[in-house]
Amino acid sequence: MRAPLSWLKAFTPLAAEARHPDSLQELSESLDSLGLVVAGIEHVGEGLDEVVLSQVLEISPIDGADRIRRVLVDTGDGRTTDVVCGAWNFEVGDVVPFIRAGGELPGGIRIEKRKMRGVTSNGMLCSPAELGLAGDRAGLMIVARPGAGQPPGLDLGLAMSEHLGIGHDAVFDLEVEANRPDCLSMSGIARDLAAHYGLPFEVPEQDVRFSPGSSPAGDLGSVRVETPELCLRLTARVMRGVAVVPSPAYVQRRLTLMGMRPINCVVDASNYVMLELGQPTHPYDIEQLGGRGLVARAAHRGESIVTLDGETRFLGTRPVRGSDELTSLDCLICNANDVPVGIGGVIGGQASEISDRTTSVLLEAALFLPVAVARTSRSVNLRTEASLRFERGVDPEGVERASLRVCQLVAEAAAAAGLPAPELAPGLLDDAPATFARARVIVRPERVNALLGTDIGAEQMAGLLGPIGYLVAPPAEGVATSSGDAGAFEAVVPSWRPDVSREVDVIEDIARMFGYRKIPPTERRSPYVGRLDEVQLLRRRLRRVLAGLGAHEAWTSSIVSPADQARAGLSEDLVRLSNPMVAEESVLRAGLMAGLMAALRHNSGHRRPWLRLFEVGDVFSLVPLLAGNGREELLLPDERERLALVLALEDDDASSAVHAWRVVQDALGIVGVAIEQGDPEESSRGALAGLHLARSARICMPSPEAGGADGGAGNGSPAGDGSPGGGASAESILVGTVGEVDLDVVAAFGLPHRRIGWLELNVNRLASAPRRPVVVAPVSRYPSSDVDLAFVVDESVPSYRVEETLRQAATALCESIELFDVYRGTGVPDGRRSLAFRLRFCALDHTLNDAEVASLRRRCIDAVEGALPATLRG
């Protein structure tokens, strides 16, 4: 919202001056403190002091030039001056703006003395645009046209700024919050400022004469509200004998400053009053209206109208929530013959537009239901100055005044042009199905101070509220106030404040006028000890462990393309958006693979192919749809937190991922959670989606009880991943997956053929994984003995099973078991490989002797050979 300082000053005597930056800064701070944020200040009208009124004395051609002429002007200082001018719209005798060489125009353009075709030009005659005023650029601004040889009737040499009564001006660009429709008008902004400074405030009234009307308005037209759900009040006034002339200079000037183009005195008056008072109105040419009256009704399905901007707009074709039918909620304004002439509260129709030939005007001033205007404006995709104000709510008590004010301005324009005053038909055409009553709110000063942390007296509160329009009185008899509310008062809310309906709203106004920054800050201490919860701590540890492994953290979008999800093996149960921004990105991610693969591709494209990336974030799935939260019978998609790591390393693959998992496991002290690599044939493809089935495995933990609880917090499902048990054995719970991305998937993401290691963890379940006990195990002081054992083991037996068997057989005397060599080749039969383990034995209370070590060794060999298809390698 733009707000010229000069216009604000028309309502209240503000001290700020456009010429004094400090005073503007101060005013700007005040606007800020009132909640009217100043986004910028624009300076206008500077330089108009050097432009003066001059009268054209002679116009003569220049030899050899057909576009420019020599003009002799009287500049009022007893001198006449030659100017070379390229404009053609003026005559001898005209009073025009002149700037002498050496002067500067508002835009900062310096005027130089120039010689053209042998004629010296000592300055310039100016167009309105060159002066920063509304109007064209081609022709001069004709200030007055007394005729050749006639006295100018004006003081030649007078500065244009003085003549126009504008001078320097500053235009504030204000951000008006949605709850303050009253500040979408100059009067509203000025009212707040006047209250802030303790200055008087008054909306200027003009004493304007209308020609006596012969017929009452009721004889000339009618208004009727057919759909009171959409239109709360419809009024109209009728003017006859209207002269459609340009508006007075100050009206044009103010409209221009507001960013509006002056058109004619009728349209300008309507716009001016909207900006001044906040009430949009709409003038119709009564002769072009078709039927002499207005009806406000709901649009029929598919009804159309050509609006002022020349567009054909269709109404009533929008689906409505909770209904399969296309129902209209748009308010149409029709003429008395039911032909649409405007979209209520949004824009008028082209057919009944005010033109130069208009002589009779029907002026509509109405109140529309804010939400209806908002809906219609959205559905026809048109936001206008009017719709903005109706959406937010206009002053229901200001309708009549605003429409009268429009008529006064039309009359004023006629007077300024020396034309007879128009005729205003007596009476207001009015259909008001809804009546408006001001809200009355009981305010308890004690409550005000408790909520604000202030010590403001009741009288001071009343003093803060009065100037912004509240009527403050002791509560009426019989109004219930609870005990202990002595001093409570009743505040009658001003009609222009639809946002105020309860005590707390009035408290905000008290705080605002008191000054937010004057409220003393106080300390509020939490009675709790702050700490992160288990999952939050786990997440932090995981991030640091992975960063320690050289992985960078990525952040990819949760809104992804279904095609990318399918590439990562996830095409079922995707959660879809009903209104995606682009069709390609229409689902929520079901896994993190697609995003990370895209990140790898991006970096690969920038010659960084080898890297480790991880991400922590939520993934979504439709299955199972869970019952809502108790409050609502709603089905919510499954949403859970995942961590995924991709390893794109030279000469590395799944084993790096396993290494990463081991580090995570160790860092978090997780025990009993193991890698379970099934037969690729029987592996659940759901759990290993997108992974190389022969080089990937599930990470599982034993269930506390069979079919056990989900590790996830809150909205967890019993099964977890939409793949009951994830294919893992019935009594184990899937914690994650580890291994390698399927090479076809790698190719599908456009990455060069390469192995990519993968680790994915279910963060919530990992949080509930069993941990090493915090009670420390004693460390032996005695020397230890190592035993190396190599077994030739069938390929079908995973190494970890040999290790587990060894661990059980080795008893508590075993300090560590480490796989240190894997061998396939000469000496080892096909289908088998040699696995070499180093076992370290140690007792807490003595040094193990050779016999003890030998016996332990034997036990281990027997255990492995007995339980597994494995033999000790000789």
Next chain:
Amino acid sequence: MATEPSPTTSAPSPPFDSTELAEIESEAASRIDAAADIEALEEAERLAVGKRSRFALLYQQLRSFDPAVRKGGGQQLQELRRRLDEALERRRAALSAEERASRLLEDRLDLTEVMSSPLQGHLHVVTQVREELEDVFVGMGYEVAEGPEIESDWYNFEALNIPPDHPARSSVDTFFVDSGQAETLLLRTHTSPVQIHLLERGRLPIYAVVPGRVYRRDTPDATHLPVFHQLEGLVVDRGVSFGDLAGTIETFVPAIFGASVRSRLRPGYFPFTEPSAEFEISCAICDGSGCRTCSGTGWIELGGCGMVHPAVFEQTGVDPEEWSGFAFGFGIDRLAIMRHGIADLRLLVENDVRFLEQF
């Protein structure tokens, strides 16, 4: 007290010619100093004090001296021997040091020749800022609460005093989730629905912050992403005032932005707080004197805040006459780009390693 000169026994003058002794010493010393290695030094030692040395000859002469002068001669030779031994020891130490130095030099490693790339990974800048914020509030006794990203219309709007057709809805473009029921499920547009979850939990008082991912249907550009992060704060207790809100902001702003950064409030509008405010912080770039970052105002708008609207309490069954509270919120990503001079928000989601490894 004057000291008596000690009476000197009249002893015979020393038997060896001091010039000769000096000559022996200087000859030996120059050989010792010239020795380039241990073997040469041993040779020099042999020549200086060995059995066939001039020194040894003098020593043999000593025996033939009269006992009266023998003592003096012995002292002369012992003194010479001591000096020669010192010279030998000095040279030996020097040679040993040289030898060790050359041994080390052979083992030299150019530490700047190392070819492996840095191994430490980097947390995303948004994570780092988020964790820092969490830590500040944990230090103030707040819990860190979280909530789902898919919410119902009720939690995201209605319970927050934003009924259907409220103008505040049209200012935020919402992604709706296709659930078979029109516009009932959505991607949360702010972290504020977690206020409702916290109030419904029924454990009062509440001192909590809520970091999290939120969604708005904005076309991505330098200052907008459809997916971004916010931090919300909620305090509900008995007797909480607007002054407490101002005081709390004054507490955490310097903790996050630095001791010299100030904060201030001005009226704002949010449907779920009343009174509502925007809070600004003094520009850290120009220290409040006005620069490009703060558009010359000296202040940067950080976020919104206000007193919890009684309608929100009523929706969740909390008595607004007994309890009051405040809420505040701001963008984590915006904070990150402000702090690090990141020109374009889209860099945050591009995951270019050259960007990620800078934090």
